[in-house]
Every structure is written in C-alpha cells, then in structure tokens.
Amino acid sequence: MSFNDDNRRRARALIERYPNSRSAVMMLLHLAQDQDGWVSPEAIAEIAGMLDLTPAEVLGVCSFYTMYKREPVGKYVVSVCTNVTCLVRGGPELFEALGDHYADDPDVHVEEVECLAACDGAPCMQVNYDYHLNLTTETAIDTVDGYKSGARKARGVSGGAVGVASGGSA
C-alpha cells in the first residue's frame, strides 16, 4: 500500500537527513511496515521511486533483514528469544507454548528470535518490540492477551519508532 500523507511527509524528512538518499531505505521500510503491518510490493515500489532505486534493489535490502515482513503477520509480532541464556531459563519451552497457544490466532505472530539483549530478564520476549521479562507461559499469555484486549497499547509492527531526530521535525 502507498504511504498516507503524514507518512509521506515523514518519509521525505527522513530522506533529507542523509547525505545520500539511499541511506533512508531502511527507515522507509520501517515506516511502511508500521503503517501497513508488513512491507507490501506497492510499498517497495513507492520507496524505490522516492529513492531513485529499482524495486529489486529495495526488495534486496528488505529481504536481508529479519525484522521486515514480506507478508501480513497480524497485529502483534511476539518475538521469543531462545538464545544461550534464555536456553537455560526456559526460552525454548516458552516459544513452543506460545506458538501452540496462538497457532490459530490470525492477530498473533509468534516467532523465534536471536538474543534480544535482555538476558537479565530471561526468559524474555518482545511484543511489537516492547520488552517483557522473567516470563512464565502464564504471564506471557496474559501479556499478549492484554495487548489483544486493548489493556496494553502496542507499538507498530516495526516498533513504531520513526521519529526524525535532526534535520527537521516529522
């Protein structure tokens, strides 16, 4: 899908920050993903147009990085760490339990991720890139359900952080 007017303005401001416009490609992909919940072929084409790149060049960057989703994944990305600290504090078991619990829920995408740099709170997960620490299966499900019910406010699917530091406001 195309950028809405606000996001198109944000996109232009982001491009302005860099000496070379191509540098903005990752930020624009985040912006598109936060708007649409994934990076659509239309978004790739639009970003390519804004940066004077080919869609293939933008797709190439997009597919290199694991945070970008090239198909719709639902409203909530639940990232569960199973790396070597979470490994010995219940991370793999948590990942499996959440995957089973939300297997048929189209709003919840449970994924196994590498170390989230929150090992003092292992096992840990992120929901749309907000941290939740020292989890059990029960507290993790409560947390995700809290987002689903609206009791917790979720960031965008790309973390919702596209502020424009320097070079003008968004």
Place this chain on the structure above:
Amino acid sequence: MPVRRIITRRIHERPDDSWTIDAALATGGYEAFKQALGMEPEAIRGEVEAGGLRGRGGAGFPTATKWSFLPEGSYPRYLVVNADEGEPSTFKDRMLLECDPHGLVEGIAIASYTIGCNTAFVYVRGEFALGYDRLVAAVEAAREKGFLGQNIQGSGFDLDIVVHRGAGAYICGEETALLSSLEGFHGMPRIRPPFPAVEGLYAKPTIVNNVETLATLPHILAMGGAEYGAIGVERSRGTRLFSVSGTVNRPGNYELELGSTFRELIESEECAGGVLGGGQVKFFIPGGASSQWLLGEHLDAVLDMDAVMQQYGVMLGSGAVMVYDEHCCPVRVAWRLAKFFAHESCGKCTPCREGTGWITRVLHRIETGHGRKEDLDLLLDVGDNISPGLNAPFSQTTICPLGPSSVSPVVSLDKFFRDEVEEHVRLAGCPYASGARS
C-alpha cells in the same frame, strides 16, 4: 571493592528519570562537553590516551589511536556510533541507550569535536524501540539546550546527530557491514584495507565507536585522563560494564574496575551473587558468544583484556559473561550458539556460509542422539577450514570474524567436554535431557 560506578552513576542516582535532560543536567551532564569546547582537540585526544581507553564493543582497540588514523585535512569526516548490540547475552549498550542517552550524546559531541566531525550517525539495533525513542528524545532535548546544532555554545562548532535504525542483522555490528547497511545496502562486511578511518561511510574518513566507549568520554574529561587511567591493570584501564546472565542469582549489568576477577563478578554479593541454589559454576563464556569458554576452576582469572587472551585464549570481548551450572549441557549450548552464527552469517564468504551450517547440523545430531564417534573431529575439521589452526586469537579464511567466532564453541567442547560429547554418542541422546546427568 571491585564495583565502581562511573558511567552508571547517573542511572543509580536518578533511577526514575535518568534518561531525561533534567536528570542529566542535575548530575553534571554536558559539563565535560563545555570543558572540551575550550580545549584543543589534540589535548582532548591526549586525555583519552592518558586514560588508556580501549574500545568497549569487543575488539578493545585503543580509542585515541583509532582517532589518529584519520587522514589529515580530509573532510567531511564522520563519526558512526555502533549501537547495534547483538552479541548474545550482551545488554549493556541497551541499558545505556534506555537509561542514559544523554551520556551517549555528550560522548558523541566530545568525540565529534575532537575528530572534526559535523554529522554523527547512530546505528541503533532495530529491536531497541525504547532505546531509539529515548535517544531521539535526548538528541532533541540537547538541541533545545544548545548542545547540538550550529555554533554550539558560541564555539563555532556545528554538530548534528542522525539516529538510524537497523532491522535485525547481527552482522551489522561488524563495523564495515554496519557502514554498508547505513549506506542502504545489504549489511555485508568489506575487505580492509581501506580501513573506515581512511575510507568509511560514503567513502569518507569515518570513525566507528561503540556506545559504552563514547559514554565513557565525559567521565575521562571530568576526572582527567591520568586519574581515570589510574584505575585498572596493565593495558586494561578504567571500568567496564559486564553483563552477567545464566544460572546466577542476580543477572544484570555490573560496572567493575578492570583488574577485578570473574569470581568477584559472578560470586560476590554486590554483583551476580553466585550460582542459583548454591550450585557451582560448571563453565562460563567470558566475553560474548564469540569467545572460547572457561570452567569453574578459572574463576580467579583477572578481567584484563590481554591477560585472559595470553593465559587462556579467551576474550573479554563485549563484556557478556554467561554462567552455566552443572544442570546445563555444554553440547546443547554449543549447538544453540552454532545455530545463531549460521542464522546470522551474511553469506558473503563461503567458509562461513557453508561451515556454520555444517557445524550446526553436526552438533544438532549429536545433541539429539544421532551423533557419530568421529563427529567431534569432523567439527574441528570444518572449523579449521574457517579458522585455520583453531587458535586464539584466531586466523580466518573469511572477511570478518563471524565465521571464526562460530568455531569457538567447537574448540571449547574439544578442550573441556570431549568426554561429554562421547557420552552423547554412546547414549544416543543428551544425558541431561534423559536425567542421566541431572
């Protein structure tokens, strides 16, 4: 007392709002930058050199020396901050971003003034949404207070900071891959030379420094290089943040004087408080996933970047210390590390792209009961193709150290746990999973 709070002081003094400009200004924030603006850049570099500051990202290269590699008279030049913290079990830079972003902004300002940079970039790991928000807010607040922008504090010095987000790629923590990524390409490493100091971002002279390294600068100037450099041992001066995790009572970040010991870090009450349930350290990974391992009998090793390499062939690396008690299976840990490196290999160099996959698959079959007697030797042979000689510090057939890092767990298994690998093969399964060992 090994704990010494220098770069964590603000976080401890203002736990509820340490990330705000008010807390920063109330705790001496930007005073060192103002002091710096009245100094000659070469004098600042001299203080940093006297403080003995070495990079806190992993490689431990002397910061002032790195700065001196910039070719004279070549502008523009850039400072790029490596905030792409992804080394497994390292969580110190995330804490600094979230809890003391002004400490980083001030460090960036001092470094930029010193090296003559007017645009600095911060490459923040994509998953650090809160850290990104807080850093962006800190940059804006610093601008409003006149610590960034044009003609800062009437000095004639201009500085802008651009905060950039990654998107999930460990390899971008490697400085040349980071620069490729920041330029809008795949995050793949480049062959050095040319080194970034000569030809870095947009082929301009570029210094890449780690978050903690930069956050240390205001304190070196405030204390004076000589006083800061009086802390520590040998060529490891000052304090460092250590991220302790695993089967310990109080996992967390601890700032210790270099020259303390792993025992103080892992067992003392003011740090991690020992192993869960009063157990023993079976083995630990002393400096991030890329390092080789140590055993409980090595806890008295000193936190000295050079000594641990010379005596034990391990690194202090990123300062991540992962502790495993007697219930933890070393083969399972090695397999999970291998899986990580295979997942994060960018695919540019064949030995890493293919080798990390082979190491993962062979370790997996050992852990799941399909191992063969010759498997450990096979692993060493694959490892030798990535890192010939299997030594530390390692040699490499790859552009960057990711591939050789994946060999460290294999070498550690061979060195310390050959019997346990053989036990897995003999039992056709993991003795920890079956209860034979726990």
